[in-house]
Amino acid sequence: MRDVILLIKIKLKMLLNGIRFASGGKWIKVTILSLIGASFTWGLYVLFYRILVYLKGVPLLGPFLIVRLISMIFLVFFVMLVFSNIITAFSTIYFSSDLNLLLLTPLSFRSVFIFKFFETMFYSNWMVLFFLLPVLAAYANINSALFTFYLWIFVALFPYFVICTSIGILLSVVLMRLFPSKKTRDIFLVLGIVLGASTYLLVRFLQPEKLVNPDVMMGVMQYLVTVKTPMTKFAPSFWITQSIVSMVKYNLGRSFFYLGILSVSAFLISLVTVLIAQKIYYTGWAGAQEGGKKKKPKVYNSKHRIKESRFPFRFSGPMRALLAKDIKTFFRETSQWSQLLLLGTLIIVYLYNIYKLPLPYFYLKSIISFLNIGVAGFVLASVALRFVFPAVSLEKDNFWIIRASPISVKKFLWEKFWISLIPLLLLAGCLIVFSNILLEVDRFFMILSCATVAILTVGLTALGTGMGAIFPRFNVENIAQIESSMGGMFYMVFSLFYVAVILVLEALPVRMYFFYKLSGKAFFNIKILVILGLIFLVVNVAVVFIPMVLGIRKIKNLEI
Amino acid sequence: MLQIINLTKTFGSLKAIDNLNLDIPEGEIFGFLGPNGAGKTTTIKIMCGLLKPTEGKVLIDGYDIQKEPEKAKQIIGLIPDHPFIYPKLTGREFLRFIGSLYRIPLKEQEEKIPELFNMFELNQWSDDLIESYSHGMQQKLVMSGVLLHNPKVIFLDEPMVGLDPKSARLVKEIFFNLSKRGVTIFMSTHTLEIAEKMCHRIGIIQTGKVIALGSKETLQENISPDKNLEDIFLELTGGTEYAELLKYL
Structure with missing residues (x-):
């Protein structure tokens, strides 16, 4: 038992050293997480208190x-x-x-x-x-x-x-x-x-x-x-x-x-x-420490070669190599691909919630349809935090291969962008199209929400990729440490702010459209629409390019 | 082929490399020796573009690694002491990946990859995931990756670590032949016997400064004619003072 106590003491010592040598950033992170945890605990207490008070009031039972x-x-x-x-x-x-x-x-x-x-x-x-x-x-x-x-x-x-x-x-x-x-x-x-x-x-x-x-x-x-x-x-x-x-x-x-x-x-x-x-x-x-049984050498056939040379899409050699490598490693890492199961569940529940929403009036339906863009944006931001933001950090100790190779940092980061964008666009499409069908929105709204969510997806992907490069964490044991890092938190704050800004920019034109639908009279103010359109353009260009450029600069100067 | 000009690297207040100057011609095997923390790995990392110099520059076949990194990296190969490689790729997939990064035509890859597997006796494991490879096997795979793209300059950081005697002999032979064909080899090692046998010239670095430079014979002439490289190294880097202490153990 003396040995066990010694080992526990060492573990506690490591914990205390973690606190003793914690950086300012870590303290901020711990404070934010503690506040979130405390709010959650308080909310849970209030919820259960109410439930128990209610149950206590039931006569006899x-x-x-x-x-x-x-x-x-x-x-x-x-x-x-x-x-x-x-x-x-x-x-x-x-x-x-x-x-x-x-x-x-x-x-x-x-x-x-x-x-x-x-x-x-x-x-x-x-x-x-x-x-x-x-x-x-x-x-x-x-x-x-x-x-x-x-x-x-x-x-x-x-x-x-x-x-x-x-x-x-x-x-x-x-x-x-x-x-x-x-x-x-x-x-x-x-x-x-x-x-x-x-x-x-x-x-x-x-x-x-x-x-x-x-x-x-x-x-x-x-x-x-x-x-x-x-x-x-x-x-x-x-x-x-x-x-x-x-x-x-x-x-x-x-x-x-x-x-x-x-x-x-x-x-x-x-x-x-x-x-x-x-x-x-x-x-x-x-x-458990032993590797798998040794197999006979496989014959490398030409079919495999053709499949690889065409896949994926028509990118240049190095770009294609990076894409193929990322896809293979993703589907071979159980802790990675298994998250897709949770993602599937999330989509089902999301669509089910919309299906079950009681929306008897046009006005209410219109508001929900518009807010649905924001909710979809929030879901996409959360998914991007899990799958896009860690993309650079997941290179881990292998990053020296990329840095020592002749591929440019710019190409490397844009590859990360493209490989994340395509599946995220598919997810975004599923979410918005099916939820719009369930909400029975009209054609104008279907086009508007699909276009907005597609643009949001591009923005969120660039934000996730770029910020993941600005705040890389190569020395982590699991992906949760990357998501919950300071950079992850910054990404989430920025992405939610971005989704909110886009919603605010679209609120007025959408309102004009609904007035038109309800009254039959046109309320469109072209001047305001043009100004809003320009701001919309500037915001999106900034969200796509600023984090990517800063991310490229950061990786270029990164010393490994 | 490889020029290091006024290279300085500081980490905070620590000067890891102090105004280093080296000129290594084509086909030379250059041994870079020094005690732990002398600045060997830092120098190699700067030459490969993994670290930025504080001052000075590195030219590889005329290309500045900082100003034209892609062109310089196209002609170099790095074999680090701890070769971290994607554990979820198979050996063959890793070489295909490297081949594509360096734009080696697919046909050439198809021809060279089996040859490399044969040469390093990795055939049996070529389609297994790298996570099941031993350290030595991973080292051999990284070497295969470097040889696949025919670099003009190869950087080796403790190349023999983890290799069995047969593989170590093979690696030595390979680098000898490459040097004869004009490939420049910059090798950092603690194994003085290897440096003595393989290197045309040797540089000894301590606290970021080159304290001795030349062929083995030149070093012997200048420092102590009757001593071998190990004695010279210990004399220069202060290792002999431990001899007294060792008597008590």
């Missing part, structure tokens, strides 16, 4: 429904946490870069494993903790709980998290023993994304907005009462719910009883996990 709701939250999180622990465990226990050093030292496998257990537990559960705290605080507040209840939350959550982590790690250890390969991790990563996307779709299709309707709400409550879940009594989610609910009522005996069950189970399952890992962890880890 109120307290029962609240317990059911909390129990369901813990059950859902239990499943999610087990899955998240499986995926995290692959990275922390098998593919973490520090393992090569740790397993080279005379530390026992058990010590390293226990240390990695805590690491996995921290990475997998901290976000859920931030979600659960406002929910449970709201619950405490409506019951006027004592201060000790808040401490009790932490005491009860610890064994709950230990159980989730133990099950997740145990499954990953067994899986890696049976299939020791990086592919196992990739498969679970994709499964995780599919699970997340499916849950999102399911929740959306259940139409939670209907719960606002009291008649529907009553029906749901009746359903909750009648549903029998006897198995729940054997699940950690039930134990933690009972322990917390009993504590709020100050029923200490019952609360301690369920905490006892939770703690003993946590101890036993973590012990079993460590004991099993002691037997099979090393074999799985060693197997």
Whole structure:
């Protein structure tokens, strides 16, 4: 255990050094993220407080429904946490870069494993903790709980998290023993994304907005009462719910009883996990480090050559090489292409939301159709943050190849622009055309919104590519660090501002058109239209060229 | 072929290269030696256009690497000590990529790529992803990429790191032959034996300044006729002072 404490101390030291040596930019970033996190937590607290107050007011069933709701939250999180622990465990226990050093030292496998257990537990559960705290605080507040209840939350959550982590790690250890390969991790990563996307779709299709309707709400409550879940009594989610609910009522005996069950189970399952890992962890880890089986040399046929020489499109040799390289690496990186699944889900939900919008009047429909351009712009900006902004940074340590080659920086960056623009235009087209069809807009509006979104796409792509080059992050382990960097934040602020400016510039001409449609009289002021058109042109040219030129300049002067 | 004129590079208050001047003719193998942190990799990076000089310039076959980077880069090849290459491409795809970047005609690529795979004994892995390659295999792949576009000047930064003895011998032979055909080779290395055997001229750099320059024989004549290159190097760079300390270990 001394070794485990030493390893945890080192980890904490690294964390503290991160704070000690943080730059001014990092502090700004942390402050902004903290503010966003605090607002989210507060919003969650207010939302749950209202829900719980509402449920408490339901005659006879109120307290029962609240317990059911909390129990369901813990059950859902239990499943999610087990899955998240499986995926995290692959990275922390098998593919973490520090393992090569740790397993080279005379530390026992058990010590390293226990240390990695805590690491996995921290990475997998901290976000859920931030979600659960406002929910449970709201619950405490409506019951006027004592201060000790808040401490009790932490005491009860610890064994709950230990159980989730133990099950997740145990499954990953067994899986890696049976299939020791990086592919196992990739498969679970994709499964995780599919699970997340499916849950999102399911929740959306259940139409939670209907719960606002009291008649529907009553029906749901009746359903909750009648549903029998006897198995729940054997699940950690039930134990933690009972322990917390009993504590709020100050029923200490019952609360301690369920905490006892939770703690003993946590101890036993973590012990079993460590004991099993002691037997099979090393074999799985060693197997995971090995490459795939050596294959016979392939015959390089002429068909392949023809396909490559024509693909993609009619760009020059170096440009085509860069395009082909980017496309291949994108589709071979599971963490990259799997994001397309989330993107697909996003489009479905976006279109479904528009389909479900109640728009009985022409006026309302017109406003929504116009605002739809802005929403589409916002979606495209977010997608560009994920796929376009990191394009330069994703060259990572390989960037020396580009810089040492005779390809110009200008060509390199414009290649990044083109390769992002084409799929983004397709996405933009799908979003705006289908949403316009669902909104039943007229021809003028269809043309206007399609043209605007196409221009926005060009602007956002250039902004993303250029700013990605101005703020490159080559030394990152995952793409999330690029998106959440200072540059990523600047990009998001600029892109949203750009979308807003375009909407403002179009607002007046659109208003003129709607007046014309409603009254039949022409209100067009040519002078204003020309001025707005010129500003529109200048803004778009600036958004396309300024970030690209600055990005090219930055890369030219970049020292690697 | 390769001219370094009044080259200076500073990082903040640190002068990594201090008014460096070198003139390396066509077909010469030039060994660039120096202790850690002397400025060897910085010099190579500036010559390849990966770093900007604070002062001075580098001319490659008459092209200034800062003013005409594309023309200069078309005729150079770099083999770094840690060859990071796209892990999600196969070896063959990587060479095709390099071939296209340097505008090598497709037909020529089709002919040369299998030859290079054969020469470096990478045939078996040519269609595997690079992420499954060992360090030595990646090094050989980068060398193949450099040889694919027939550069006039090759920069080598610790070229033998990670290579097995057979490959190391092969690489030495290749560079000897290239030098005979007029290719200039600028090699930074810590392996003094390699420098002694391979290089026509040697430059020793310390704290950014060249402190000795010439052929092995010239260095011996000027510094100490009865000493080998290792002794000369240690004498110049101060390595002999450790001998006393080592007695206690």
